[in-house]
Amino acid sequence: MTSYIEPLAQESTPSIIADKLRKAIGHGEIKPGTQLGEADLARKLGVSRGPLREGMQRLTQEGLLVSIRNRGLFVIDMTPDDIRDMYLAREAIERAAAHKILQGNYEAAGTALLAIANKMLDADGDPKAIGELDIAFHELLVRLAGSPRLTRMHQTSIVETRMCIHALEETYLAADARALEHERLANAIRTGDPERTDRLLMDHMDDAIERLVNRTAEPTSR
Known part of the structure; x- marks a missing residue:
């Protein structure tokens, strides 16, 4: 099975990170309802937290991620x-x-x-x-x-x-x-x-x- 959450082979940008996460969510590598941990994702992608946060913010704006106060960032569930x-x-x-x-x-x-x-x-x-x-x-x-x-x-x-x-x-x-x-x-x-x-x-x-x-x-x- 193809993994989309792996170290980036090119210069990391929020756009590339957002695309990696989007594909991982779409192909089920990151399941609906999953909480996204910055430290773990930054390590797996081989990027710093700054561009990772910006990439995740793009997916939040798209509606694929949701921020729950005092809990963190989660992949949406399809109700x-x-x-x-x-x-x-x-x-x-x-x-x-x-x-x-x-x-x-x-x-x-x-x-x-x-x-x-x-x-x-x-x-x-x-x-x-x-x-x-x-x-x-x-x-x-x-x-x-x-x-x-x-x-x-x-x-x-x-x-x-x-x-x-x-x-x-x-x-x-x-x-x-x-x-x-x-x-x-x-x-x-x-x-x-x-x-x-x-x-x-x-x-x-x-x-x-x-x-x-x-x-x-x-x-x-x-």
């Missing part, structure tokens, strides 16, 4: 309300991105997205691989819009999505369920169908919310 709010933001960004794509070379964009959906179908039901391809599909969708601001806005929600995306793995009865959802969306974009694209994108988000919220509401002692 049902957080999940709904995160997908609300993602839906707004991705619908805007899809709208922009459909005003341009939508056939090429749809073909590129379909290639990822096909990789999901070829993943032999590997939940981790499908989860990563799921993220890659939506990152590409926003990048293809050609809007740097949408891409920047999307990054925080994608980290939060990555924190809980693998929780969906056991909720799909068929291994290719997610792949088929993405295939339909890619084809709608490729054919330049704005109404179908928008409907499929909203349905996809609503389905994910329902699965995640129902999962978080389940009793833990099963």
Whole structure:
């Protein structure tokens, strides 16, 4: 397993530190609810506490970390309300991105997205691989819009999505369920169908919310 919390091989800056921590949180190396200790992280990253604090402050501003008075700094937990709010933001960004794509070379964009959906179908039901391809599909969708601001806005929600995306793995009865959802969306974009694209994108988000919220509401002692 790749570790993101390791000594930096280049000049340390708050931006690099923030990116390392963001990836560690998104990939589950630092779990939701974990308290971050400055001394331990500074040692593992091989940096001083000054730039580390600034890097962590950036993630606090992004909403990935929360400061609790007299306790310290913690990675957020994704509550049902957080999940709904995160997908609300993602839906707004991705619908805007899809709208922009459909005003341009939508056939090429749809073909590129379909290639990822096909990789999901070829993943032999590997939940981790499908989860990563799921993220890659939506990152590409926003990048293809050609809007740097949408891409920047999307990054925080994608980290939060990555924190809980693998929780969906056991909720799909068929291994290719997610792949088929993405295939339909890619084809709608490729054919330049704005109404179908928008409907499929909203349905996809609503389905994910329902699965995640129902999962978080389940009793833990099963």
